[in-house]
Amino acid sequence: MPFVNAATLAGGGALLLWAFLAVLARAAAGIPPLQLTAMGFAVGGTLGLAWALARGGLSALRQPPIAWAHGVGGLFGYHALYFAALAWAPPAEANLLNYLWPLLIVLLSAPILGMRLGPWRLLGVAMGFAGSLVLLAGGAHFAPDAWAGFALALGCAFTWALYSVLARRLAEVPTEAVAGFCLASAVLGLAAHALFESWVWPDARQWLAIALLGAGPVGAAFFLWDIGMKRGDPRLLGTLGYAVPVASTVLLALWGEAALDGRLLLAMALVAGGGVIAARAK
Template sequence: MKQTSAAMATAGIVYVLVGMTAISINDMLIKQLSGDYPLHQIVFVRSGVGILFSLILVQAEGGLSILKTRQPFLHLLRGLLVVVSNMTYFVALAVMPLADATALFFAAPLFITLLSIPILGERVGPMRMAAVVVGFGGVILMQRPWEGTAALDVNRLVLLLPVVSALTYALLQLMTRKLGATTRASALAVYIQAIFIVVSALFYVIAGDGDFVQGVSDPSLIFLLRAWIWPGDGDWIYLLGLGLNSAVIGYCLAQAYRLADAATVAPFEYVGLPLAVLWGWLIWNELPDWEVWAGMALIAGSGLFVFFRERAKARVVARAEVKARY
């Protein structure tokens, strides 16, 4: 049993590393396209392509019958949380440096650790709780509360959007842990893609003609509300890449949180931080300010402490269980 648990934890870590690499590519592509296309069009195309790849995975994991569920409301709620998490993050990403938005989003593993107490019944000791507090200190530092609004590069409300995204992402991953006990990862991915398609199609019906963007100057709102346009020939490769990435992300992250405890998997999501810095530097010649570097260090450091603390605690408990059998 112990070997099985260790193997499942290792598999969960591998899945989350692949998923986070795909997310970093996804963020880079969306930021690249945000100057020409509306967010809901990008999401519609991405999810339309992604659901095809996800259905292939469904077939491989047991066929269309695994899409049946006795918990449609919970799956709908999880899907809506994904939509909120993505929309708030991408709206911020359109006007923020990639590394800054990613760093603020990485409050998510801290939220996961904190919310795993009431939702999953996991135990979080005082040292891990202190590490979570330190990590949120990094989030506050990146919000630069001492700066006036005029001194910030973006609206302060926009700075909060990645944090809102992190909170909703944490909730959906904890729901994945509960739903994953009875639902395959490929089915979870299909449900999410389908909800994305429905929501983005509704955006098209309401705002696809671009009427709501008239007179709007805020670049985040323009990204959200501008009119749909037919993609240029050179952009189709990016949109298709987004679709494939979407399927990889949905499957890998769902699988990671199905196989392993949230507190074990979540810290490995921090691989997204150096990847975001790398993309920002290579493509947009952006490097984070000192507040972002310091915030990254606090958040990543606290997350890694939580991880190693959890692993050490797990080893102690395992030794105690072995002794108890004798």
């Protein structure tokens, strides 16, 4: 049993917050994706900046360009794609396709980090891929534009997997720097919104959802995950991560955004089960 230290518990807190990402995004439905990305990161970045100041100042924001490119590209790119995917495709299916990222981390760890891929890890990846095929097996019932959303969801998975794997090569970047990455993502999101979308003024429900997004899944979760991945037990966090798509989809169903039919339950089992096998392989 891996030793559960405080950093590992912090990473577990990030996973718990991410379980609420989809349902909070749907609670803010009606806000354009890029606007939602900008507003969520503005809240999260502001709270993170206050935390960085409380810890001794803003010197952590002085990072090389490669760190900024990695942080902003990963955070902004992933969430812009994610919110657009939930807006353009059935939320439950798009959400589960997005959660192929842990399996993709396993695949990318070989060419990028030089880690060996054994048969159990490959079995886990194959199960996750089978889960995505099950999700899309009913594609004839989807609206034509849903396929664009599914493509964006797969883009989410690749973006976050690449961001996570490359983070191991930037372990010297302090966690406080994430505040700067969030604020830069907010500025970038606002600029892209101005170019491609029209502003929608949120109502009370949407404001609450945006505030909760920024405080949790699009805010505190990044700082907790950074701590967990750099100073905790990544094996245990990787295993626990595969509970997130299950919890996230169940929350969507409770919110009324999905029906837990046989196809969706089978896909959940394949994605989560494949992830556990891949993460626990020696």
